[in-house]
Amino acid sequence: MSKGPAPFLNIGKRAKDLLYKDYNFDQKFSLTTTSNSGLGLTATGVKIDELFIGDIQTQHKSGKTTVDVKIDSESRVSTTVTVDEALTGLKTSFSFRVPDQKSGKLDLQYLHDHFALNSTIGLTSTPLIELAATIGMNELSAGAEVGFDSTSASVTKYNSGICYNKHDFSAAVLLADKGETLKASYIHTFNETNGATVAAEVTHKLKTKENYFTIGSSHAIDSSTLLKTRFSNGGKVGVLCQHEWRPKSTVSISAEYDPKVVSSPSRFGVAIALKP
Numbered sequence: 001m002s003k004g005p006a007p008f009l010n011i012g013k014r015a016k017d018l019l020y021k022d023y024n025f026d027q028k029f030s031l032t033t034t035s036n037s038g039l040g041l042t043a044t045g046v047k048i049d050e051l052f053i054g055d056i057q058t059q060h061k062s063g064k065t066t067v068d069v070k071i072d073s074e075s076r077v078s079t080t081v082t083v084d085e086a087l088t089g090l091k092t093s094f095s096f097r098v099p100d101q102k103s104g105k106l107d108l109q110y111l112h113d114h115f116a117l118n119s120t121i122g123l124t125s126t127p128l129i130e131l132a133a134t135i136g137m138n139e140l141s142a143g144a145e146v147g148f149d150s151t152s153a154s155v156t157k158y159n160s161g162i163c164y165n166k167h168d169f170s171a172a173v174l175l176a177d178k179g180e181t182l183k184a185s186y187i188h189t190f191n192e193t194n195g196a197t198v199a200a201e202v203t204h205k206l207k208t209k210e211n212y213f214t215i216g217s218s219h220a221i222d223s224s225t226l227l228k229t230r231f232s233n234g235g236k237v238g239v240l241c242q243h244e245w246r247p248k249s250t251v252s253i254s255a256e257y258d259p260k261v262v263s264s265p266s267r268f269g270v271a272i273a274l275k276p
Contacts, residue, residue: 003113003137003138004111004112004113004114004115004116004137004138005114005115005116005134005135005136005137005138005141005143006116006134006138006141006163007109007111007116007118007132007134008116008118008132008133008134008143008144008145008159008161009118009132009145010163011134011141011143011161011162011163011172011174012161012163012170012172012174012183012185012201014165014170014187014199015170015172015185015186015187015199015200015201016185016201018187018197018199018216018217018218018228019199019201019214019216019230022228022240022242022252022254022271023228023230023238023240023254023256023269024252024254024269024270024271025254025256025267025268025269026046026047026048026269027046027047027269027270027271028044028045028046028047028269028270028271028272029044029045029046029271029272029273029274030042030043030044030045030271030272030273030274031043031044031274031275031276032273032274032275033275033276038060038061038062039058039059039060040058040059040060040061041056041057041058041059042056042057042058042059043055043056043057044056044057052073053072053073054072054073055070055071055072055073056070056071057069057070057071058070064083064084064085064086065081065082065083065084066081066082066084067079067080067081067082068080068081068082076097076098076099076100077097077098078095078096078097078098079095079096079097079098080093080094080095081093081094081095082094089110089111089112090108090109090110091108091109091110091111092106092107092108092109093106093107093108093109094106094107095107096123102122102124104122104123104124105120105121105122105123106120106121106123107119107120108121113137114135114136114137115133115134115135115136116133116134116141116143117131117132117133118130118131118132118133118145119131119132126150126151127150128147128148128149128150128151128156129147129148129150130145130146130147130148130156130157131145131146131147132144132145132146133145138165139164139165139166140162140163140164140165141162141163141165142160142161142162142163143160143161143162144158144159144160144161145157145158145159145160146158155178157177157178158178158179159174159175159176159177159178160174160175161173161174161175161176168188168189168192169186169187169188169189170185170186170187171184171185171186172184172185172186179206180205180206180207181203181204181205181206182203182204182206183201183202183203183204184201184202185199185200185201185202186199186200187199187200191219194219194220195218195219195220195226196217196218196219197217197218197219198215198216198217198218199215199216199217199218200213200214200215200216201213201214201215211233212232212233212234213232213233214230214231214232214233215230215231215232216228216229216230216231216238217229217230224243224244224245225241225242225243225244226240226241226242226243227239227240227241228240228241228242234258234259234260235258235259235260236256236257236258236259236260237256237257238254238255238256238257239254239255239256240252240253240254240255241253247275248275249273249274249275249276250271250272250273251270251271251272251273252270252271252272252273253268253269253270254267254268254269254270254271255267255268255269256268
């Protein structure tokens, strides 16, 4: 565990990952291979109802530089060049998408023992600029982020939050949506042997006074099988079972029941990830 605070986007991430990560209600397949020269290739396909979309992504690492190129089913090419530790604690990333001439952006991340800074700058004449910062230490940190659109000279977002971390639990509070939404999350690991963990997220809309909550759990059935569950205040129930049938290759089955969707209350998805 690093000494300094995590980036702002990581505030509340541990609970959010348990509650939402890897749940998939479509049919998804991915194949990843890596050569000895450091070249990686990933092919992904997703079937959403009657629509099939896919992409092919290559990644090449050389020293501190990583180049990612992705081609999707609509012939769009996305490229990201990342340089890690160009200076101590600094990570730089440049990305663009063809044929979108306005998609270029520059991302900077600087991690220090007492603060973390992130910035995203659109590479256009009237860029969209986003800045985020956290201060503190690994256990206790507070931060904020702001977005500014120079085209309309308007603030696109401003959020703030505070997080307290220990190796077995984490608690976070976020003021999001330009001060209109208050979120609190908590995650606690009770048994490190089988990874038995519970998490909860509570959302309060300050203007409408609406309240929402989601609770979930995760534990390992055996050394290669993970079971996750979640339940929300609207009666929505979700279950995920992920099995690693060979090293780094998994099959995940997700199911969800939503009583508010009268026409089709149940959803079901399968995701297969192969890494030979």
